[in-house]
Amino acid sequence: MDDSEGPTEKRIETRAVHAGQTPDDETGALMTPIHANSTYVQDAPGEHRGYEYSRTGNPTRTDLEANLASLEGGAYGRAFSSGMGAINTVLNLLESGDHVVTGEDVYGGTHRIFTQVYEEYDIDFSFVDMTDLSEIEDAFEEDTELLWLETPTNPLMSVVDIAGASEIAHAHDALCAIDNTFATPYLQRPLELGADVVCHSLTKYLGGHSDVVAGALVTDDEELDDRLGFYQNSVGATPGPFDCFLVLRGTKTLPVRMDRHCENARKIASWLDEHDAVERVYYPGLESHPGHEIAATQMDDFGGMLSFELDGSLEQASMLVTETEVFTLAESLGGVESLIEQPAPMTHAAIPKEERIAAGLTDSLIRVSVGLENVEDQIADLEQAIDTAVN
Numbered sequence: 452m453d454d455s456e457g458p459t460e461k462r463i464e465t466r467a468v469h470a471g472q473t474p475d476d477e478t479g480a481l482m483t484p485i486h487a488n489s490t491y492v493q494d495a496p497g498e499h500r501g502y503e504y505s506r507t508g509n510p511t512r513t514d515l516e517a518n519l520a521s522l523e524g525g526a527y528g529r530a531f532s533s534g535m536g537a538i539n540t541v542l543n544l545l546e547s548g549d550h551v552v553t554g555e556d557v558y559g560g561t562h563r564i565f566t567q568v569y570e571e572y573d574i575d576f577s578f579v580d581m582t583d584l585s586e587i588e589d590a591f592e593e594d595t596e597l598l599w600l601e602t603p604t605n606p607l608m609s610v611v612d613i614a615g616a617s618e619i620a621h622a623h624d625a626l627c628a629i630d631n632t633f634a635t636p637y638l639q640r641p642l643e644l645g646a647d648v649v650c651h652s653l654t655k656y657l658g659g660h661s662d663v664v665a666g667a668l669v670t671d672d673e674e675l676d677d678r679l680g681f682y683q684n685s686v687g688a689t690p691g692p693f694d695c696f697l698v699l700r701g702t703k704t705l706p707v708r709m710d711r712h713c714e715n716a717r718k719i720a721s722w723l724d725e726h727d728a729v730e731r732v733y734y735p736g737l738e739s740h741p742g743h744e745i746a747a748t749q750m751d752d753f754g755g756m757l758s759f760e761l762d763g764s765l766e767q768a769s770m771l772v773t774e775t776e777v778f779t780l781a782e783s784l785g786g787v788e789s790l791i792e793q794p795a796p797m798t799h800a801a802i803p804k805e806e807r808i809a810a811g812l813t814d815s816l817i818r819v820s821v822g823l824e825n826v827e828d829q830i831a832d833l834e835q836a837i838d839t840a841v842n
């Protein structure tokens with residue numbers, strides 16, 4: 452992976468381990484200490500040593516924010532107490548009367564904050580098929596201030612052309628924000644492709660161990676970062692130092708974890724693709740996936756998430772997901788352990804049935820977050836669960 456930007460810019464595996472962190476000046480502690488602390492001594496009124504109060508800034512958070520900014524190739528990082536806290540902060544930039552263009556299959560929590568919180572504040576949202584750039588273009592209005600997109604999407608792994616979409620946003624003087632949670636900066640760096648701000652649920656691959664909830668925003672634009680920083684401090688959805696420490700521990704191994712997530716997912720996708728009881732497989736690494744070509748140009752690999760449709764009923768798919776042993780039945784994704792879920796009665800239950808099926812989210816659709824267990828064990832587990840479900 453060659454993403455060096457100059458003679459002194461280290462590659463991403465090196466930055467994952469080191470960026471933002473230096474041994475503690477006073478003690479020599481190699482790891483960033485957990486600064487469990489709310490306030491800071493001042494040498495004279497208004498004369499502090501860089502920190503005043505931990506909502507505004509905390510040294511453990513500072514290291515994490517610098518690490519995340521470096522991974523995304525941006526100058527400025529901001530950490531939040533959840534992915535939703537990060538998303539909310541971007542929406543704080545809007546005013547009543549503004550309009551937002553976004554994808555019809557955005558993350559459920561994002562859809563909820565758009566339609567149940569910000570629509571109440573008189574902000575309008577258009578939900579379109581983001582895989583079609585002309586639909587994005589057509590959705591822009593006079594007052595469109597923000598294009599919000601995800602790629603690959605959840606759970607059908609649709610791929611959006613980031614460079615093409617951000618060009619449209621900029622032609623309309625709108626901001627282009629990308630939720631990069633599924634791909635991670637190891638596989639896809641939206642700022643390099645023209646996006647203005649990148650958003651993360653650190654809860655997923657960046658934390659990587661299913662033990663912390665956190666979020667982040669990264670940008671290369673100083674003025675935009677100042678505005679985001681104002682809302683970060685004013686609204687206060689900031690993470691505690693222990694959470695920052697956990698994420699920082701996770702990001703160090705992001706590259707090696709992602710390599711294995713991708714390798715296992717690729718093998719499982721090919722195996723499922725050949726299985727008689729599987730109707731179709733959604734994985735951008737498969738050449739048959741409609742977004743494969745764009746994914747191959749804007750991603751370095753295809754990720755650890757995939758979905759498949761069982762040739763069977765909702766009940767049979769429910770049986771499949773309860774029969775697995777290596778794959779745990781749970782929502783969320785991106786941890787070292789494999790997870791399996793059925794969108795229809797679980798993550799996507801809030802969508803009316805007809806709308807859900809029209810969007811391709813059929814009753815027998817199953818989503819998996821491929822973990823780091825041995826891939827032969829993962830495949831054997833899916834095989835026995837499919838056999839039990841369909842026979």
Ligand SMILES: *Cc1c(COP(=O)(O)O)cnc(C)c1O
Nearest residue numbers: 533534535558630632652654665
């Ligand atoms: C989980 C998730 C979020 C929300 O993040 P939280 O950390 O749960 O608040 C946003 N976007 C995507 C794509 C996610 O998977």
